[in-house]
Amino acid sequence: MIRLEKVTKFYGRGEGETRVLKGIDLEIKSGEFVAIMGPSGSGKSTLLNILGALDVPSGGNYYFSDTDIRALTKEQLALFRRYILGFVFQGFNLLKKTSALENVEMPLIYLGMKAKARKQQAIEALTSVGLEDRIAYEPGQLSGGQQQRVAIARAMVTHPKVLIADEPTGNLDTKRGHEIMQLIKNFNAEGITVIMVTHEKDIAAYASRTIYLRDGMIEKESNHAV
Amino acid sequence: MLFNAFLQALREIRRNLMRSLLTATGIVIGIASVIAMVNIGKGASESITQSISQLGSNTLYIIPGQERGPGSQSVMVKAFKMKDVEVLKESITTLKAISPSESTTMTVLYKDKNHQCSIRGIDNGYFDVQNWALKAGRNFENSELRTGQNVCVLGQTVIKELFASDESPIGKKVRLENFSCDVVGVLEAKGANTFGMDQDDLVLVPIKMFQRRISGNDNLHLIMAAVKENIPLEEAKLQIQRLMRERRHIKTGEEDNFSVRSMTALLDTITQITSMLTVMLGAVAAISLVVGGIGIMNIMLVSVTERTREIGIRMAVGAMAQDILVQFLIEAVVLSGIGGIVGIIMGMAITVGVSVAMDITLVIDPSITMIALLFSMLIGIVFGIIPARKAANMNPIDALRYE
Ligand SMILES: Nc1ncnc2c1ncn2[C@@H]1O[C@H](COP(=O)(O)OP(=O)(O)O)[C@@H](O)[C@H]1O
Ligand SMILES: [Mg+2]
Numbered sequence: 001m002i003r004l005e006k007v008t009k010f011y012g013r014g015e016g017e018t019r020v021l022k023g024i025d026l027e028i029k030s031g032e033f034v035a036i037m038g039p040s041g042s043g044k045s046t047l048l049n050i051l052g053a054l055d056v057p058s059g060g061n062y063y064f065s066d067t068d069i070r071a072l073t074k075e076q077l078a079l080f081r082r083y084i085l086g087f088v089f090q091g092f093n094l095l096k097k098t099s100a101l102e103n104v105e106m107p108l109i110y111l112g113m114k115a116k117a118r119k120q121q122a123i124e125a126l127t128s129v130g131l132e133d134r135i136a137y138e139p140g141q142l143s144g145g146q147q148q149r150v151a152i153a154r155a156m157v158t159h160p161k162v163l164i165a166d167e168p169t170g171n172l173d174t175k176r177g178h179e180i181m182q183l184i185k186n187f188n189a190e191g192i193t194v195i196m197v198t199h200e201k202d203i204a205a206y207a208s209r210t211i212y213l214r215d216g217m218i219e220k221e222s223n224h225a226v
Numbered sequence: 227m228l229f230n231a232f233l234q235a236l237r238e239i240r241r242n243l244m245r246s247l248l249t250a251t252g253i254v255i256g257i258a259s260v261i262a263m264v265n266i267g268k269g270a271s272e273s274i275t276q277s278i279s280q281l282g283s284n285t286l287y288i289i290p291g292q293e294r295g296p297g298s299q300s301v302m303v304k305a306f307k308m309k310d311v312e313v314l315k316e317s318i319t320t321l322k323a324i325s326p327s328e329s330t331t332m333t334v335l336y337k338d339k340n341h342q343c344s345i346r347g348i349d350n351g352y353f354d355v356q357n358w359a360l361k362a363g364r365n366f367e368n369s370e371l372r373t374g375q376n377v378c379v380l381g382q383t384v385i386k387e388l389f390a391s392d393e394s395p396i397g398k399k400v401r402l403e404n405f406s407c408d409v410v411g412v413l414e415a416k417g418a419n420t421f422g423m424d425q426d427d428l429v430l431v432p433i434k435m436f437q438r439r440i441s442g443n444d445n446l447h448l449i450m451a452a453v454k455e456n457i458p459l460e461e462a463k464l465q466i467q468r469l470m471r472e473r474r475h476i477k478t479g480e481e482d483n484f485s486v487r488s489m490t491a492l493l494d495t496i497t498q499i500t501s502m503l504t505v506m507l508g509a510v511a512a513i514s515l516v517v518g519g520i521g522i523m524n525i526m527l528v529s530v531t532e533r534t535r536e537i538g539i540r541m542a543v544g545a546m547a548q549d550i551l552v553q554f555l556i557e558a559v560v561l562s563g564i565g566g567i568v569g570i571i572m573g574m575a576i577t578v579g580v581s582v583a584m585d586i587t588l589v590i591d592p593s594i595t596m597i598a599l600l601f602s603m604l605i606g607i608v609f610g611i612i613p614a615r616k617a618a619n620m621n622p623i624d625a626l627r628y629e
Pocket of ligand 1: 038039040041042045047
């Protein structure tokens with residue numbers, strides 16, 4: 001489903017040029033759960049952002065189900081994110097002073113859904129992460145684990161094909177981290193492709209495949225027994 | 227989508243209520259002054275038009291000299307005589323009534339009371355020209371006019387000042403400084419004119435008596451004439467001008483040394499002044515609206531920067547550049563529109579206040595209200611476009627990383 005060919009990412013030019021990704025070849029099949037590991041600064045987030053169409057590569061090819069993502073316009077990339085992808089970030093990235101329900105409803109507005117259907121679907125998503133009794137709470141009134149659940153509900157409410165998660169447990173204690181991973185694991189079991197960056201081994205263990213990045217290149221790969 | 231952007235805009239404005247209100251102040255002041263200005267201007271000219279038609283839109287004023295301004299040219303110019311009035315009365319058939327009108331201010335005494343007011347020397351035509359009826363008594367008899375006898379007709383204010391409420395002035399004698407005068411009639415009340423002057427504060431006397439006892443000469447400085455119904459004012463005016471030029475021996479090519487004026491000319495002047503004022507104040511309002519617009523642009527730029535992260539999040543979930551553009555544009559429009567609505571309400575309140583205080587006809591023009599509202603929203607679009615484009619042109623990843 002996802003195919004990267006010799007994807008590079010450079011910042012700056014000439015003397016000050018930083019080569020963050022130095023030619024990534026990667027294939028991810030539909031329904032896979034891929035973890036990306038590697039030392040800090042190895043280019044994990046950069047790779048994930050390119051996969052998530054939030055950033056564009058400097059070179060190479062990116063195909064999604066035979067669609068050449070690099071050939072898409074800004075608007076088409078927005079639609080790609082809108083209909084195909086869901087995002088979860090380390091820092092939650094919820095809208096401040098906005099209720100959990102409204103945060104989860106927000107992507108549905110861009111899908112053009114009517115208020116009533118939107119609310120119903122958002123409540124369903126919040127229920128699926130166990131927050132049905134917190135829908136009116138604002139991020140400031142929720143714990144870190146709860147905030148990340150809202151973020152997961154927001155990512156999943158549009159029923160995306162791929163969930164992109166950059167250190168989803170990075171700001172959480174171990175117990176909350178595993179709770180979040182259990183949720184993500186459940187979504188993966190329903191057929192959603194998951195691509196996740198982490199630097200914790202026991203978090204990566206939830207994935208079916210782990211890719212090790214070092215210095216902008218794929219160092220090794222390992223498959224886990226499912 | 228648009229409706230959601232509208233709700234979102236209201237929420238953002240409420241979130242920063244104080245800042246939003248201060249930002250909208252420029253628009254509020256601009257719109258309020260436009261509304262107040264236009265409505266008060268319209269009300270004032272309506273009031274003036276009304277009172278001028280009360281004064282008699284069919285009245286002509288014949289004055290010696292061309293300018294009656296501070297140049298006091300009229301003193302230099304030959305005054306009219308009673309003979310002029312008589313000839314005009316006989317020859318100009320388009321006139322309904324005509325009368326001289328000479329005025330001065332004097333003290334009127336009755337018993338132990340005295341009161342200073344306007345004394346006016348007139349002919350009986352005056353009552354018709356002014357369309358002024360008598361409440362009691364009679365006008366002047368021909369013999370009284372011819373010989374200039376000491377008789378007078380009193381206005382309501384004079385009566386109030388000098389007589390007890392249950393006392394009838396008819397047949398009583400009042401003193402005009404050093405001579406006494408029989409009261410033969412009482413005028414109906416007319417109230418204040420447009421300029422706030424009490425029209426009832428006067429004593430009417432025969433012109434002959436005024437000339438003999440008060441002015442001491444036979445000069446006339448104002449002749450008033452009412453034109454018959456259905457006759458154009460200009461026609462009567464031309465007839466009078468032709469006759470007076472002849473009587474005053476003005477050669478062809480020479481300018482008139484008198485003028486024939488009508489209140490419609492005054493009305494034109496007033497309209498001119500009003501529209502000039504409107505344009506000037508309109509410019510002031512426009513400047514304040516531009517200032518208000520810049521204020522909105524400024525605060526929207528701040529808001530876009532503050533909400534960079536939010537923009538990134540929205541882009542991550544699939545908002546297109548145009549969605550972001552519309553969101554911020556609508557926020558600017560709602561902000562300026564609220565300013566516009568508050569401004570309209572304030573402008574109307576000012577209009578009502580000024581109209582009541584200055585006794586002007588209350589006019590609230592619905593079209594200017596609509597225009598003001600649309601204009602305030604237009605300001606939001608014009609000054610909101612730069613911040614909105616700044617937001618829309620952000621890169622999703624840079625916006626998300628923004629600290
Ligand atoms: N906008 C940028 N400009 C220059 N360098 C950048 C930029 N973004 C990331 N980098 C660099 O790219 C490298 C990889 O960053 P990142 O992908 O975030 O690493 P990781 O997520 O593996 O810790 C880092 O050295 C970082 O400094
Ligand atoms: Mg990272």
